[in-house]
Amino acid sequence: MRQIDGSSELKAKARLVLAILVLAAARVHAQETESSLRQILVSLPDRKLALIEDGQVKKVYSVAVGKDSSPSPTGTFKIVNRLTNPTYYHKGQVIPQGPLNPIGNRWIGLSQKGYGIHGTNAPRSIGKAASHGCIRMSRKDLEELFTMVRPGDVVEIRGERDQQTAAVFGTQAEPVVVATIENGTSTATR
Numbered sequence: 001m002r003q004i005d006g007s008s009e010l011k012a013k014a015r016l017v018l019a020i021l022v023l024a025a026a027r028v029h030a031q032e033t034e035s036s037l038r039q040i041l042v043s044l045p046d047r048k049l050a051l052i053e054d055g056q057v058k059k060v061y062s063v064a065v066g067k068d069s070s071p072s073p074t075g076t077f078k079i080v081n082r083l084t085n086p087t088y089y090h091k092g093q094v095i096p097q098g099p100l101n102p103i104g105n106r107w108i109g110l111s112q113k114g115y116g117i118h119g120t121n122a123p124r125s126i127g128k129a130a131s132h133g134c135i136r137m138s139r140k141d142l143e144e145l146f147t148m149v150r151p152g153d154v155v156e157i158r159g160e161r162d163q164q165t166a167a168v169f170g171t172q173a174e175p176v177v178v179a180t181i182e183n184g185t186s187t188a189t190r
Helices: 006-035 139-150 162-167
Strands: 039-044 048-052 056-062 075-085 087-090 091-095 104-108 116-118 130-131 154-158 177-178 185-190
Touching: 039 162, 048 162, 056 139, 056 154, 056 162, 104 139, 116 139
Parallel strands: 039 154
Antiparallel strands: 039 048, 048 056, 075 104, 075 154, 087 091, 104 116, 177 185
8 A cells, every 4th residue: 555645645635626616616607607698689671789688688789781692691590609800711712800801800600601790891881781691790899799799699680570679679660751842841751
């Protein structure tokens, strides 16, 4: 039988205590992650994205969505990755990080291959159907959202308004029609 001196026994106990503390911290972190349910809801007709946490809307952002020739996918997806300063790859194009990169400085990849939520080098496209199918956000908004989401979070992209999108983004206003009458006055009707 091997004898253990006092110093070795103390080191072994210290390693055991450290291992227990690490496991306890990991368990607490896992419980915090599981207890907070995050969802991103995107309404293509509203061109809006909402971050919903534990059933409460935390933030609503204006976004650009896919244009008619390259529409955004609809359905339920998950976040699979988050990248800082990504390289852009599209049909033989490779554009490194920087001001000319059309996806900006953040990428939130979805479980639908090739699609994600990202920035833009065309900020005036926000609020329009202008992308190749991805969801574009302003730099400031994307950087904020990027810090609040994690891989595994659910992303719902809706192509039509429904009860949930109406509840989150409000009811769609009727268009305003402006008519000019002969005497130069204008009237607005709904």
